[in-house]
Amino acid sequence: xxxVVQSPRYKxxxxxxxxxxxxxxxxxxxxxxxxxxxxxxxxxxxxRYENEEAVDDSQLPKDRFSAERLKGVDSTLxxxxxxxGDSAVYLCASSAGTGTYNxxxxxxxxxxxxx
Amino acid sequence: ILNVxxxxxxxxxxxxxxxxxxxSFPSSNFYALHWYRWETAKSPEALFVMTLNGDxxxxxxxxxxxxxxxxxxxxxxxGSQPEDSATYLCAFIGSNYQLIWGxxxxxxxxx
Numbered sequence: 001x002x003x004v005v006q007s008p009r010y011k012x013x014x015x016x017x018x019x020x021x022x023x024x025x026x027x028x029x030x031x032x033x034x035x036x037x038x039x040x041x042x043x044x045x046x047x048r049y050e051n052e053e054a055v056d057d058s059q060l061p062k063d064r065f066s067a068e069r070l071k072g073v074d075s076t077l078x079x080x081x082x083x084x085g086d087s088a089v090y091l092c093a094s095s096a097g098t099g100t101y102n103x104x105x106x107x108x109x110x111x112x113x114x115x
Numbered sequence: 116i117l118n119v120x121x122x123x124x125x126x127x128x129x130x131x132x133x134x135x136x137x138x139s140f141p142s143s144n145f146y147a148l149h150w151y152r153w154e155t156a157k158s159p160e161a162l163f164v165m166t167l168n169g170d171x172x173x174x175x176x177x178x179x180x181x182x183x184x185x186x187x188x189x190x191x192x193x194g195s196q197p198e199d200s201a202t203y204l205c206a207f208i209g210s211n212y213q214l215i216w217g218x219x220x221x222x223x224x225x226x
Contacts, residue, residue, distance in 0.1 A: 003158070033214075042119070042204055042216030043159075056212070091159070101147050101208045106158040 002026070004107035006092050012113045018080035021110045025073070025094030032069060033104060034077050035091040043091055049075065079112075087114045117141050119207045121217035128195045129225050135191040136220040138205030142186035149206040150179055150190055153219070159204060162190075195224045 005024040013019050025032050030051050035043035046065065048056040051072035060067065064083070069075040079086055089111050093104040120139045128134045140148065150162040163172040168183040176193045192199055202219040209215075 035216075040218065042121075042206075042218045044216070045214050048214070056214075093159075101149070101164075101212065101214065103149070103161040103164050104151075104159075105161070108158050 004092055004094055004105050006090075006107035006110055008110055009108060010111050010113075012115065013082055014115050015084055016081040018078065019082050019112060020076055020078045021090050021092075021112075023075045023077070023092030023107060025075070025092070026105055029094035029096050029105070030072070031095045031097065031102075032075050033091075033093040033095075034067060034075070035093065037089045037091055037109075039088075046077070082112075082114045084114050087112055117207070117209065117213065117215050119205065119215045119217040121203075121205060121220050123220060124218070125221040125223070127223045127225055128192075130195055130197060132195055133191065133193045134195055134222070135189050136203065136222075138188045138190070138207075138217055140186050140188070140205070140207040140215075140217075141209070142184060144210040145183045145186075145207075146210045146212065147208040148181060148188050149208070150188070151204045151206065152201045153204055154201040162203075190220075192222075195222075197224050197226055200224045 032049040034046040037043045046060045049069045067077045089109045091109045092107045095102040095104045148165045151159040153159040163179045165181040170181040178191045181188045202221045204219045205217045207215045
């Protein structure tokens with residue numbers, strides 16, 4: 001069974017540039033999570049989808065971050081414009097079912113460096 | 116503000132020794148606690164999903180206990196091996212489905 005796929009794995013951009021991350025969850029997983037992880041800290045939930053609906057985006061900085069999950073499968077997370085403080089690892093995870101917190105399966109992450 | 120704390124932040128253990136570390140979380144509005152292992156250059160991998168007070172779970176040499184009344188969970192590793200070197204993360208899920216991660220315990224096994 002294929003795991004969670006993320007691309008790109010690494011991205012280096014200059015500040016004020018836009019950037020987008022893509023995630024393909026495990027087939028059949030209804031719930032999808034985007035996390036940001038800074039060095040030495042735990043993952044910070046940015047947004048959680050159940051199917052195509054964003055059910056928790058309270059931690060998403062909406063002035064510059066946006067996300068979509070069209071058709072309830074793949075998801076894209078965008079930052080525009082990027083700031084120096086956005087340098088982090090962006091993780092995507094998925095889990096089976098909705099309305100509950102089952103075991104999450106993580107992708108390899110995208111390491112973003114903003115110069 | 117809900118807080119999840121893990122201690123210690125890092126831990127060096129001699130190969131063959133047993134060890135344990137702690138995840139502390141809010142004792143109210145508990146729904147579930149997850150433990151994950153994150154090896155360098157790999158994705159986080161789920162170890163345990165714990166939901167009931169008094170839960171004890173085991174996977175090989177690794178086990179975990181849960182005390183929801185006092186708000187803590189212990190992760191134990193028996194007979195540490197080099198492949199156990201990783202960061203161990205816990206995630207607290209509240210009854211309103213709020214999800215909060217600890218910063219992790221970085222475990223280094225010395226051969």
